[in-house]
Amino acid sequence: MGGNALKGFLTDQCASIKRALEACMPTTIHSWCIWHIMKKIPSKLNGYKGHADIEREMSQIVFNSHSKDSFDRNWNDFLLNFGLVDNKWLSVCVWVYYADLYEDRHIWVPIYLDHHFWAGMRSTQRSENMHSFFNKFITRNSLLIQFVKQYDNCLGSREQAERESDAADFHTVIPCATKFSIEAQFQDVYTHQKFREVQAQFRGYSVYEVGEQVSSSILNKFVVTYDSVAAEVKCQCLLFESRGILCRHTLSVLSFEQVSQVSPRYILERWSKKVKRRHTHIKSSHDEPLMEPRSKRFDQLVFRSQNICKFASESEELTAFLHRAYDNVMAEMESLKAKRKGTSSLSHEDANLESVNELQSPPRIRTRGRPKNRLGSKLDKQIANATKKKKTKVLSEVKVMFFKFVVIEFIFLINSLANM
Known part of the structure; x- marks a missing residue:
């Protein structure tokens, strides 16, 4: 981290991590995963009558409170209305300290x-998505050598997907949903994925649909402040401050003020299609010489297909013609690929047979160091011979003693039989 503390830290609900961050990183903004907290509601409140209404009301207060004062007020009313004042997990208790949610x-x-800026992250599910991605390649039963190979394949597929995404960003265009010139400004800079999120806000301020007519409803009002001199705009919903995207309320005000271009401060460089990823230039074992030409070929094909599709979409006749041509080309390419695959496999078998016939034992070379059969000195030979003679003499004496013992036992047995 270069000796700098993190600006934000997103974790599960854990008091130990909370205390550790407060002690080690006092300037870091700590956030709990809201998905895990809301998931605990059924287990914590299942014993209460009408727990379904409790969950619904709690979610409404958590996600639709537009100020701190309104949240505090709505939370206290929520506890009183459902009789949850004594609940240690929820209640605000002024005379006894509870480590509760409030x-x-x-x-x-x-x-x-x-x-604070969180780039749209509210939960730790991003890491869980990465776990799911790696589980496609690696299992808990994978051997170490399998792990190394599959991890390499995993990175290769990830980089290939990024190359394809970059090619789509540079050679294709997502049509604008409105005639607002600011939308075209984001279209020119942002990647497709981020532009779709921005485009949803443009659609939101320009298109409305009546879903249900009710007698009484809650009308949320958002205050938008616009400074034409400084070209600054700020909304009470804080969508740009937290996610880096201008909200529909802000866009409505800018449209009303007939603003044609927004300040560069509202176009974040982190989501620009021109940003080069640092990890793309890191070499790894799956970087093959064929990967770069393949990426270039893919870019060229995407660029040409864009022009063809744009031309064919002008009429139904041209569209149908392109569909037929596409089917014919796909059939020919599949046939050519299958034919090349069969030829390459046959040549590979022939190469293996030739290599087997030519395999021979490697030439022997003299190894360095002391040979196994070292030439012994005269003294070593004398010691070995003396030890051998001594062992032979002892063995002979043992044999004589054993023979004498057998003879004595035999004589004693004959005398005993004679006396009988």
Whole structure:
């Protein structure tokens, strides 16, 4: 981290991690995963009558409170209406300290965190998505050598997907949903994935649909402040401050003020299609010489296909013609690929047979160091001969003693039989 503390830290609900971050990184903004907290509601409140209404009301307060004061007020009313004042997990208790959710509201309720930039992250599910991605290649039963190979394949597929995404960003265009010139400004800079998120806000301020007519409803009002001199705009919903995207309320005001271009401060470089990833230039074992030409061929094909599709979409006749041509080309390419695959496999078998016939034992070379059969000195030979003679003499004496013992036993047995 270059000796600098993190700006934000997103974790599960854990008091130990909370205390550790407060001690080690006091300037870091700590946030709990709101998905894990909301998932605990059924287990914590299942014993209460009408727990389904409790869950629904709690979600409404957590996600739709647009100020800290309104959240505090709605939370207290929520506890009183459902009789949850004595619940240690939820209640605010002024005479006894409880490590409850309300006490830690500043690290999990969105309205308390939206003043800080989180790039749209509210939960730790991003890491879980990475686990799911790696599980496609690696299992818990994988051997170490399998892990190394599959991890390499995993990185290769990831980089290939990034190359294809880059090619689509540079050679294809997502049509604008409105005639607002600011939308075209984001279209020219942002990647396709991020532009779709921005485009949803443009659609939101220009298109409305009546879903249900009700007699009484809650009308949320958002205050948007626009400074034409400084070209600054700020909305009460804090969508740009937390996610880096201009909200529909802000876009409505800019459209009303007939603003044609937004300040560069509202176009974040981190989501620009021209940003080069640092890890793309890191060499790895799966970087083959064929990968770069393949990427270039893919870019060229995408660029040409864009022009063809644009031309064919002008009429139904041209579109149908392109579909037929596409089917014919696909059939020919599949046939050519199958034919080349059969030829390459046959040549590979022939090469293996030739290599087997030519295999011979490697030439022997003299190894360095002391040979196994070292030439012994005269003294070594004398010691060995003396030891051998001594062993032979002892063995002969043992044999004589054993023979004498057998003879004595035999004589004693004959005398005993004679006396009988």
